[in-house]
Protein backbone atom coordinates (compact mmCIF):
# COMPACT_ATOMS: atom_id res chain seq x y z
CA UNK A 345 0.00 0.00 0.00
CA UNK A 346 1.39 3.31 -1.10
CA UNK A 347 -1.35 5.60 0.07
CA UNK A 348 -0.22 9.06 1.02
CA UNK A 349 -0.19 9.40 4.79
CA UNK A 350 -1.01 13.06 4.90
CA UNK A 351 -4.72 12.79 5.59
CA UNK A 352 -4.68 11.42 9.12
CA UNK A 353 -5.84 14.48 10.94
CA UNK A 354 -9.23 15.03 9.30
CA UNK A 355 -8.00 17.91 7.21
CA UNK A 356 -11.52 18.76 6.07
CA UNK A 357 -12.69 19.56 9.56
CA UNK A 358 -9.56 21.42 10.47
CA UNK A 359 -9.77 23.43 7.29
CA UNK A 360 -13.31 24.54 8.01
CA UNK A 361 -12.43 25.52 11.57
CA UNK A 362 -9.36 27.30 10.35
CA UNK A 363 -11.57 29.51 8.24
CA UNK A 364 -13.67 30.56 11.19
CA UNK A 365 -11.28 33.37 11.94
CA UNK A 366 -12.58 34.83 8.70
CA UNK A 367 -9.40 35.12 6.81
CA UNK A 368 -10.68 38.20 5.03
CA UNK A 369 -8.00 38.27 2.36
CA UNK A 370 -9.11 34.95 0.92
CA UNK A 371 -12.40 36.34 -0.35
CA UNK A 372 -10.80 38.91 -2.59
CA UNK A 373 -10.30 37.42 -5.99
CA UNK A 374 -7.61 39.12 -7.93
CA UNK A 375 -9.20 40.25 -11.16
CA UNK A 376 -6.68 40.24 -13.94
CA UNK A 377 -7.02 41.47 -17.47
CA UNK A 378 -8.93 39.14 -19.81
CA UNK A 379 -5.69 37.90 -21.36
CA UNK A 380 -4.18 37.19 -17.93
CA UNK A 381 -7.31 35.23 -17.14
CA UNK A 382 -7.61 33.23 -20.34
CA UNK A 383 -4.11 32.53 -21.64
CA UNK A 384 -2.88 30.44 -18.67
CA UNK A 385 -5.88 28.14 -19.16
CA UNK A 386 -5.07 27.39 -22.79
CA UNK A 387 -2.59 24.96 -24.29
CA UNK A 388 -0.14 25.56 -27.09
CA UNK A 389 -0.30 29.34 -26.84
CA UNK A 390 1.76 31.13 -29.48
CA UNK A 391 2.16 34.91 -29.64
CA UNK A 392 1.19 36.33 -33.01
CA UNK A 393 1.25 39.84 -34.43
CA UNK A 394 -2.17 40.93 -33.22
CA UNK A 395 -2.65 38.51 -30.34
CA UNK A 396 -2.23 34.79 -29.82
CA UNK A 397 -3.08 31.41 -31.30
CA UNK A 398 -3.79 28.38 -29.14
CA UNK A 399 -5.35 24.94 -29.22
CA UNK A 400 -9.12 25.22 -28.93
CA UNK A 401 -10.18 23.80 -25.54
CA UNK A 402 -13.67 23.14 -26.87
CA UNK A 403 -13.11 20.82 -29.82
CA UNK A 404 -9.57 19.77 -28.94
CA UNK A 405 -7.36 18.90 -31.86
CA UNK A 406 -3.66 19.55 -32.17
CA UNK A 407 -3.65 22.62 -34.37
CA UNK A 408 -3.72 26.13 -32.99
CA UNK A 409 -7.17 26.83 -34.34
CA UNK A 410 -8.17 29.34 -31.71
CA UNK A 411 -7.31 32.93 -32.56
CA UNK A 412 -7.22 35.39 -29.68
CA UNK A 413 -7.03 39.05 -30.58
CA UNK A 414 -6.57 42.00 -28.31
CA UNK A 415 -9.49 44.32 -28.93
CA UNK A 416 -10.09 47.83 -27.68
CA UNK A 417 -9.53 48.57 -23.99
CA UNK A 418 -8.12 45.13 -23.23
CA UNK A 419 -11.21 43.27 -24.42
CA UNK A 420 -10.39 39.92 -26.03
CA UNK A 421 -11.86 38.67 -29.28
CA UNK A 422 -11.97 34.89 -29.78
CA UNK A 423 -12.39 32.93 -32.97
CA UNK A 424 -12.18 29.17 -33.40
CA UNK A 425 -11.46 28.31 -37.02
CA UNK A 426 -13.21 24.97 -36.53
CA UNK A 427 -16.36 26.89 -35.76
CA UNK A 428 -16.80 26.46 -32.00
CA UNK A 429 -19.09 29.10 -30.48
CA UNK A 430 -17.31 31.47 -28.09
CA UNK A 431 -19.50 30.23 -25.21
CA UNK A 432 -18.26 26.68 -25.72
CA UNK A 433 -14.61 27.71 -25.96
CA UNK A 434 -14.82 29.71 -22.74
CA UNK A 435 -16.99 27.13 -20.98
CA UNK A 436 -14.34 24.48 -21.62
CA UNK A 437 -11.90 26.44 -19.46
CA UNK A 438 -14.44 27.57 -16.86
CA UNK A 439 -14.87 31.15 -18.09
CA UNK A 440 -17.79 33.20 -19.34
CA UNK A 441 -18.15 35.80 -22.05
CA UNK A 442 -18.07 38.55 -19.41
CA UNK A 443 -14.52 37.46 -18.57
CA UNK A 444 -13.38 38.76 -21.97
CA UNK A 445 -14.08 42.32 -20.88
CA UNK A 446 -11.99 44.42 -18.56
CA UNK A 447 -13.83 44.96 -15.32
CA UNK A 448 -13.28 48.39 -14.02
CA UNK A 449 -14.34 49.72 -10.72
CA UNK A 450 -16.46 52.81 -11.34
CA UNK A 451 -14.94 54.51 -8.30
CA UNK A 452 -11.46 54.23 -9.75
CA UNK A 453 -12.50 55.90 -13.00
CA UNK A 454 -11.87 59.50 -13.85
CA UNK A 455 -14.97 61.68 -14.53
CA UNK A 456 -14.08 61.64 -18.23
CA UNK A 457 -13.92 57.83 -18.28
CA UNK A 458 -17.24 57.61 -16.46
CA UNK A 459 -18.95 59.93 -18.90
CA UNK A 460 -17.45 57.94 -21.78
CA UNK A 461 -18.88 54.75 -20.27
CA UNK A 462 -22.31 56.35 -19.81
CA UNK A 463 -22.34 57.46 -23.42
CA UNK A 464 -21.25 54.03 -24.62
CA UNK A 465 -24.17 52.55 -22.70
CA UNK A 466 -26.59 55.00 -24.31
CA UNK A 467 -25.44 54.48 -27.88
CA UNK A 468 -27.34 51.20 -28.52
CA UNK A 469 -30.56 52.81 -27.21
CA UNK A 470 -30.05 55.83 -29.42
CA UNK A 471 -29.41 53.63 -32.43
CA UNK A 472 -32.58 51.65 -31.72
CA UNK A 473 -34.58 54.87 -31.36
CA UNK A 474 -33.25 56.17 -34.68
CA UNK A 475 -34.20 52.85 -36.29
CA UNK A 476 -37.75 53.26 -34.94
CA UNK A 477 -37.94 56.81 -36.32
CA UNK A 478 -36.82 55.65 -39.76
CA UNK A 479 -39.40 52.83 -39.81
CA UNK A 480 -42.23 55.03 -38.62
CA UNK A 481 -41.30 57.75 -41.11
CA UNK A 482 -41.85 55.13 -43.81
CA UNK A 483 -45.29 54.33 -42.39
CA UNK A 484 -46.20 58.04 -42.50
CA UNK A 485 -44.89 58.34 -46.05
CA UNK A 486 -46.94 55.35 -47.22
CA UNK A 487 -50.06 56.84 -45.60
CA UNK A 488 -49.36 60.23 -47.17
CA UNK A 489 -48.91 58.65 -50.62
CA UNK A 490 -52.15 56.71 -50.21
CA UNK A 491 -54.07 59.85 -49.25
CA UNK A 492 -52.38 61.73 -52.08
CA UNK A 493 -53.69 59.11 -54.51
CA UNK A 494 -57.19 59.74 -53.23
CA UNK A 495 -57.41 56.40 -51.40
CA UNK A 496 -58.97 56.69 -47.96
CA UNK A 497 -57.30 55.11 -44.93
CA UNK A 498 -59.23 52.27 -43.34
CA UNK A 499 -59.42 51.52 -39.62
CA UNK A 500 -56.34 49.30 -39.69
CA UNK A 501 -54.34 52.05 -41.39
CA UNK A 502 -55.51 54.63 -38.87
CA UNK A 503 -54.63 52.37 -35.96
CA UNK A 504 -51.19 51.86 -37.47
CA UNK A 505 -50.75 55.62 -37.79
CA UNK A 506 -51.61 56.08 -34.12
CA UNK A 507 -49.09 53.38 -33.24
CA UNK A 508 -46.54 55.25 -35.36
CA UNK A 509 -47.18 58.44 -33.40
CA UNK A 510 -46.76 56.63 -30.06
CA UNK A 511 -43.50 55.06 -31.25
CA UNK A 512 -42.17 58.41 -32.41
CA UNK A 513 -43.00 59.95 -29.02
CA UNK A 514 -41.22 57.03 -27.30
CA UNK A 515 -38.16 57.46 -29.53
CA UNK A 516 -38.09 61.17 -28.73
CA UNK A 517 -38.10 60.32 -25.01
CA UNK A 518 -35.08 58.04 -25.50
CA UNK A 519 -33.20 60.65 -27.54
CA UNK A 520 -34.02 63.59 -25.31
Ligand SMILES: [Zn+2]
Pocket residue numbers: 400401402403404409424425426427428433
Ligand atom coordinates in the same frame (compact mmCIF):
# COMPACT_ATOMS: atom_id res chain seq x y z
ZN1 LIG B 1 -12.93 24.92 -31.45
